[in-house]
Ligand code: FES
């Protein structure tokens with residue numbers, strides 16, 4: 001290992017004899033809580049610990065304690081740790097949506113990493129958007145960085161069955177709507193799914209994004225899946241701290257790790273794990289800030305024919321502890337590498353390639369992590385659809401169940417297509433107010449639409465597209481209706497919705513022109529979703545909408561909502577702050 005202490009970025013702050021005034025100013029205040037001149041001036045790398053955990057963020061709260069083991073690892077390897085807070089993101093606790101906070105945390109972290117004397121950083125992650133927020137900032141600043149997730153919760157149990165985060169809530173809200181459980185049971189079921197600190201124990205957005213951080217090469221092998229309370233978690237924290245110091249000495253930066261090959265690997269793994277529909281949004285955002293060209297259609301081109309190997313809720317049966325015991329991400333990668341489906345030479349923060357790390361790894365439970373010869377599904381990637389309602393939308397085909405297939409895809413001559421009558425809701429408040437209104441006459445021939453819930457329409461894009469069917473229909477055995485919208489849905493949802501529609505209604509997308517009662521055709525073979533409305537009528541509606549000033553957008557409630565709305569891109573492009581993308585690798589400039 002070559003040590004290059006004179007190149008340490010932190011020396012511009014703490015040890016710059018050419019500028020004694022500023023060095024003195026920078027130095028004296030960091031001495032005041034007990035750091036010594038020797039620590040700050042002898043060429044030890046200064047390693048930030050970007051702390052995303054707090055009482056406000058239960059999903060990431062284990063990191064408050066784990067940071068102590070990170071510090072010990074940093075210290076042992078000859079570095080100095082400086083821990084600091086990241087703007088909190090709690091997926092389920094933030095109104096109107098935590099999606100507002102991904103870009104805010106990103107901005108804050110960029111300022112900290114750029115403006116303070118860091119040579120490297122440990123990015124702590126957990127809850128959904130903490131992963132992209134940290135990786136986006138690491139990409140922009142491009143100092144050596146390594147991810148440590150706090151890990152998922154233990155398995156939840158209710159009535160002797162696995163109770164998974166989110167999944168049990170979607171189930172319980174159907175039971176409540178049918179009148180089969182009361183409010184107390186609803187809450188008890190929800191609580192049962194959260195038996196310990198940690199992030200969601202299903203393959204929701206958090207488990208997906210942490211698995212993708214590992215796949216991208218940004219965390220040590222095995223990091224993503226270790227449950228928060230397990231001893232291996234704290235051991236991983238220590239090893240991550242040690243490795244952070246080595247990355248500085250080796251001068252390995254995020255731009256060396258997050259290459260086009262790494263992103264292609266991440267798309268493959270998203271299919272193999274049955275990952276969240278939020279993955280395309282967040283992975284696009286990381287790629288945009290890294291400067292890697294990644295198109296929404298790459299998801300279909302690269303990921304579509306990849307089999308689903310991981311049997312975790314919502315697409316399967318098991319939960320986080322089972323996934324870890326079966327071998328976690330390294331076992332999935334090992335199976336995929338054996339099938340030549342991964343760029344095995346992609347480098348990782350371990351200092352070894354992903355092939356070196358994982359080629360020999362295999363599933364330790366063939367029902368939880370399947371082999372390529374016995375997958376959950378043969379082709380599990382997202383479909384990317386387009387048509388006169390939007391230029392692109394995502395459909396997670398791995399959650400299409402037999403009931404949905406029989407009810408919709410098999411009822412016409414074409415087993416890959418169906419038609420329905422549109423029921424259109426303008427935002428979640430409208431949906432909640434009217435879904436059970438008998439006047440709408442909703443039956444199994446209907447397709448539910450929700451619009452006005454994209455990045456601009458409902459600041460940050462709400463997770464509301466997986467709408468439950470009317471209670472009356474559920475009582476008659478129709479559990480789900482097809483759902484389409486310009487918002488997102490929770491990664492824990494098993495609904496085969498067509499979502500992330502871009503451009504959204506508020507940005508002039510065709511969804512704004514749709515009316516309740518229109519016939520809509522979904523053709524999965526052709527990859528199209530179209531309103532079957534005569535072109536003249538469609539154009540007349542467009543003219544009328546424009547004359548009325550476009551699709552109505554509710555006023556912003558906070559300053560950040562307004563600021564963000566002014567420069568936000570669409571979900572298909574990662575919902576990034578457009579003006580931020582040109583700032584790349586700024587620590588080197
Ligand atoms: Fe935080 Fe699911 S709500 S990980």
Ligand code: MG
Pocket residue numbers: 091128204205463489490491492
């Ligand atoms: Mg979510």
